[in-house]
Amino acid sequence: MEAHVQLAVNGQAVEVDVEAEMPLLWALRDVLHLTGTKYGCGVGACGACTVHVDGQAVRSCVTPVSAVAGKRVVTIEALGTARRPHPLQAAWIAEQVPQCGYCQSGMLMAAAALLERKPKPSDAEIDEAMSNICRCGTYQRVRAAIKRAAGVKA
Amino acid sequence: MKRRTLLLAGATGAGALVVGWLAVPQRSRLGSPGLLPVRNGEVALNGWIKVGADGAIVLAMPRSEMGQGVYTALPMLAAEELDVPLASVRVERAGNDTIYGNVATVLAGLPFHPLDDEREDGFGRAKAARWVVGKIGRELGINATGGSTSVVDAWEVVRTAAATARASLLGAAALQWKLPVDELKVRNGVVSHASGPSAHYGELARFAAATPPGTVRLKAREDWSLIGKPAPRLDLPAKVDGTARFGVDVRPPGLKFAAVRLCPMLGGAPGRVDASVASKMPGVERLVMLPAYGGSTAGFAVIAKTSWHAMRAAAAVDVQWEQRPAGPLDSARIEQQLEAAVRSGDGYAFHSSGDVDAAERRASRTIEAWYRAPFLAHATMEPMNCTARVADGKVEVWAPTQVPLMARDIAARVAGVPAEAVTVHVPLLGGGFGRRLEVDYVGVAVRVAMDAGGAPVQLLWPREEDTTHDFYRPMHVVRLRAAVEDAQVASLRIDSAGDAITPRWFQRAMPPLAGPVDLPDKTTSEGLFDLPYAFPNQRMAHTATRSGVPVGFWRSVGHSHNAFFSESFIDELAGAMQVDPVEYRRGLLRHAPRYRAVLDLAARRAGWGTPLPAARARGVALHESFGTIVAQVAEVSIDAGGPRVHRVVCALDCGTVVNPTIVAQQMESAVVFALTAALHGRIDIKDGQVQQRNFPDYRMLLAAQAPHVETWTVASERPPAGVGEPGVPPLAPAVANALFALTGKRLRSLPLNLAAADA
Numbered sequence: 001m002e003a004h005v006q007l008a009v010n011g012q013a014v015e016v017d018v019e020a021e022m023p024l025l026w027a028l029r030d031v032l033h034l035t036g037t038k039y040g041c042g043v044g045a046c047g048a049c050t051v052h053v054d055g056q057a058v059r060s061c062v063t064p065v066s067a068v069a070g071k072r073v074v075t076i077e078a079l080g081t082a083r084r085p086h087p088l089q090a091a092w093i094a095e096q097v098p099q100c101g102y103c104q105s106g107m108l109m110a111a112a113a114l115l116e117r118k119p120k121p122s123d124a125e126i127d128e129a130m131s132n133i134c135r136c137g138t139y140q141r142v143r144a145a146i147k148r149a150a151g152v153k154a
Numbered sequence: 155m156k157r158r159t160l161l162l163a164g165a166t167g168a169g170a171l172v173v174g175w176l177a178v179p180q181r182s183r184l185g186s187p188g189l190l191p192v193r194n195g196e197v198a199l200n201g202w203i204k205v206g207a208d209g210a211i212v213l214a215m216p217r218s219e220m221g222q223g224v225y226t227a228l229p230m231l232a233a234e235e236l237d238v239p240l241a242s243v244r245v246e247r248a249g250n251d252t253i254y255g256n257v258a259t260v261l262a263g264l265p266f267h268p269l270d271d272e273r274e275d276g277f278g279r280a281k282a283a284r285w286v287v288g289k290i291g292r293e294l295g296i297n298a299t300g301g302s303t304s305v306v307d308a309w310e311v312v313r314t315a316a317a318t319a320r321a322s323l324l325g326a327a328a329l330q331w332k333l334p335v336d337e338l339k340v341r342n343g344v345v346s347h348a349s350g351p352s353a354h355y356g357e358l359a360r361f362a363a364a365t366p367p368g369t370v371r372l373k374a375r376e377d378w379s380l381i382g383k384p385a386p387r388l389d390l391p392a393k394v395d396g397t398a399r400f401g402v403d404v405r406p407p408g409l410k411f412a413a414v415r416l417c418p419m420l421g422g423a424p425g426r427v428d429a430s431v432a433s434k435m436p437g438v439e440r441l442v443m444l445p446a447y448g449g450s451t452a453g454f455a456v457i458a459k460t461s462w463h464a465m466r467a468a469a470a471v472d473v474q475w476e477q478r479p480a481g482p483l484d485s486a487r488i489e490q491q492l493e494a495a496v497r498s499g500d501g502y503a504f505h506s507s508g509d510v511d512a513a514e515r516r517a518s519r520t521i522e523a524w525y526r527a528p529f530l531a532h533a534t535m536e537p538m539n540c541t542a543r544v545a546d547g548k549v550e551v552w553a554p555t556q557v558p559l560m561a562r563d564i565a566a567r568v569a570g571v572p573a574e575a576v577t578v579h580v581p582l583l584g585g586g587f588g589r590r591l592e593v594d595y596v597g598v599a600v601r602v603a604m605d606a607g608g609a610p611v612q613l614l615w616p617r618e619e620d621t622t623h624d625f626y627r628p629m630h631v632v633r634l635r636a637a638v639e640d641a642q643v644a645s646l647r648i649d650s651a652g653d654a655i656t657p658r659w660f661q662r663a664m665p666p667l668a669g670p671v672d673l674p675d676k677t678t679s680e681g682l683f684d685l686p687y688a689f690p691n692q693r694m695a696h697t698a699t700r701s702g703v704p705v706g707f708w709r710s711v712g713h714s715h716n717a718f719f720s721e722s723f724i725d726e727l728a729g730a731m732q733v734d735p736v737e738y739r740r741g742l743l744r745h746a747p748r749y750r751a752v753l754d755l756a757a758r759r760a761g762w763g764t765p766l767p768a769a770r771a772r773g774v775a776l777h778e779s780f781g782t783i784v785a786q787v788a789e790v791s792i793d794a795g796g797p798r799v800h801r802v803v804c805a806l807d808c809g810t811v812v813n814p815t816i817v818a819q820q821m822e823s824a825v826v827f828a829l830t831a832a833l834h835g836r837i838d839i840k841d842g843q844v845q846q847r848n849f850p851d852y853r854m855l856l857a858a859q860a861p862h863v864e865t866w867t868v869a870s871e872r873p874p875a876g877v878g879e880p881g882v883p884p885l886a887p888a889v890a891n892a893l894f895a896l897t898g899k900r901l902r903s904l905p906l907n908l909a910a911a912d913a
């Protein structure tokens with residue numbers, strides 16, 4: 001059944017007319033046309049669809065829109081701004097992290113949520129939080145960029 | 155010579171055209187300014203370079219950006235010769251003219267031994283064949299991004315185009331100012347003379363368009379300011395803020411979404427279809443039946459309001475699937491067939507030197523081993539997709555493709571329109587790895603769009619469809635045999651079997667160029683027939699099979715498994731000769747100094763021979779592919795989860811390095827890609843169905859398992875060679891050799907499985 005679902009996406013109140021069980025990913029991509037968040041697997045395995053819901057990293061391909069009604073959703077489009085990029089975005093450029101770039105929105109959102117919880121993450125904490133798949137194999141630079149943004153020694 | 159001619163034709167896949175080619179000089183690849191559309195006061199100076207009114211440079215970009223950095227590397231070549239900052243060069247997709255063809259991909263198909271170039275006797279023949287095929291390649295204008303060739307191909311033409319543009323710009327200034335051209339200086343795109351006058355390129359462009367360039371000289375190596383130095387990639391800002399546009403991100407007005415569902419049995423087709431439930435689901439528009447396009451499998455697609463509605467409805471269609479007429483495919487049975495093909499001994503000999511039969515008769519001992527590699531999927535992060543609009547006899551497609559002209563051709567064939575009625579846009583590719591050298595997904599999208607009433611449709615392959623309907627790296631089985639005489643390896647005989655990719659690819663992607671019979675396909679034997687080691691007697695033969703499984707190019711192609719076979723076996727021989735693996739290889743490379751230098755660099759940087767922590771061991775492998783020699787030393791241990799690779803030291807000679815940052819990225823990327831396959835990668839086919847469906851069961855390496863990679867390059871003044879693929883082949887054997895050093899178990903099958911190992 002279609003329903004009006006009230007969402008707060010990137011600081012703006014929006015209403016989408018979709019089935020309550022529609023995954024948040026598709027409401028973002030195909031209804032709101034916020035295409036920075038990516039589809040990779042549809043089963044929560046790859047993390048390309050990672051967004052923040054009330055500050056937590058969430059895999060939006062397995063999160064129904066009804067579950068985020070009234071909560072704050074932040075996507076890659078609002079992680080930083082052109083004038084004030086998120087420290088991770090700056091670190092991502094400094095370490096030249098992305099290659100094809102398809103998984104990087106999810107990587108950045110997962111990393112940003114990690115730094116909120118653990119401002120100085122250890123390698124083990126990075127391993128645990130960064131379970132996103134990257135087929136270009138950018139993992140080494142992802143780690144370096146997280147440490148750069150966190151101000152911990154590589 | 156007869157055999158070489160045959161191979162040459164096979165390599166281009168265009169036997170008939172060998173006769174009819176016309177001589178096209180390299181210079182004509184510069185093209186005319188008319189090839190580039192201009193707007194906002196832009197001026198085109200040739201087929202590659204435009205100058206904006208503000209002096210910014212636009213470079214025509216025929217290649218696809220799939221993570222390998224081509225949107226940065228080619229602008230660097232242009233910026234170098236034009237004396238402008240890299241950031242002032244922007245890329246714009248090139249058109250369809252043959253000047254944008256990739257001649258290097260055609261040349262790469264030639265079955266020459268890489269050492270031919272360095273040998274007196276082989277050099278003439280290899281060079282002559284390259285010259286002839288280069289002409290044919292320019293004539294054909296095949297635009298493919300693949301085979302690690304983008305920089306190789308662009309190296310001369312983009313620098314020449316930029317230098318020619320610069321010469322006209324300077325000539326224009328000299329004429330206007332009535333000053334000698336050799337007294338002018340250029341800095342950051344501003345031309346000036348010591349006496350005062352100065353103008354930026356934008357101010358000179360109109361005059362320059364009418365000024366002949368005169369004699370054009372490329373910069374001397376010592377004058378380079380960009381080439382060889384790390385430079386930030388131009389595509390990255392958009393890749394960290396969500397604005398980068400991949401195929402799945404295009405949103406033309408009125409867009410509808412669709413999802414594909416193909417027969418789960420490869421080569422099969424839908425029989426009875428009941429869409430009564432699915433068609434009543436919310437958001438669903440219609441179901442479109444699909445024949446097999448571009449070598450894929452038949453099925454159907456559902457058009458709906460969103461991708462999710464389409465996927466959900468497609469899954470709800472009740473279908474009775476039918477097996478392909480020839481019966482269900484089965485990978486275990488194929489493996490037995492390949493083993494029989496190896497034993498048959500009737501393979502095509504890609505390389506033969508000395509007398510292997512005689513050496514084996516004299517031998518005091520023979521060492522023989524069988525190796526195996528499974529089918530593999532590509533698993534690009536961005537699943538297959540294509541957006542198409544068919545209206546008013548015109549077709550527009552947004553195709554994340556490595557072959558835009560083949561995409562155009564299949565779109566025209568499916569829609570029944572001439573090729574000129576098709577416009578192909580190429581957005582960013584979320585990975586390619588060879589999967590996007592296929593155009594099946596383009597044909598399917600166009601067919602779906604034909605039923606969408608003129609609206610654009612974005613057709614998405616759910617991950618499960620992407621994994622189960624790939625063009626798989628073919629399974630290979632190989633037997634290697636060495637004959638030992640006087641405590642030396644006197645001969646090496648390799649017999650391999652597996653499907654040939656190139657003839658199948660021509661049949662499905664470029665049917666007009668497919669020959670009536672399969673010619674020997676170099677990619678089956680590359681990495682076996684072209685070894686650098688000085689065994690006095692060698693014979694490498696391959697039997698090309700036709701399993702019926704759709705097979706395709708997978709990053710580093712034949713090298714990706716053949717290096718595992720050959721470099722593991724070399725390690726076995728080193729062990730049998732009781733010589734250190736690095737020393738053993740060095741001894742066989744006295745005539746191949748470039749290979750030895752790379753090996754030595756890796757060994758030195760890895761601390762080969764120095765003590766390691768307890769329960770760790772090193773393994774080494776050396777392999778040339780795509781013109782680049784790579785040696786890797788892997789440090790491994792074993793934990794509860796199986797083999798664990800801690801560190802990979804990677805040394806390479808890729809000729810001139812254009813951007814060291816990108817070279818290092820590609821080595822790191824190749825190590826993770828190859829280690830994923832070495833530890834986890836296998837596709838099994840039972841009852842015609844691919845058994846692995848999504849990332850949970852087609853497992854990927856994650857950050858926690860990624861080794862630390864260190865990249866070291868050998869300084870070289872040779873022209874650039876490829877870097878996208880050559881880091882892949884040596885990784886699996888380096889890891890397997892390290893595991894042997896650690897456990898005494900020799901792993902001869904991929905993926906590496908200690909539990910199933912021979913002792």
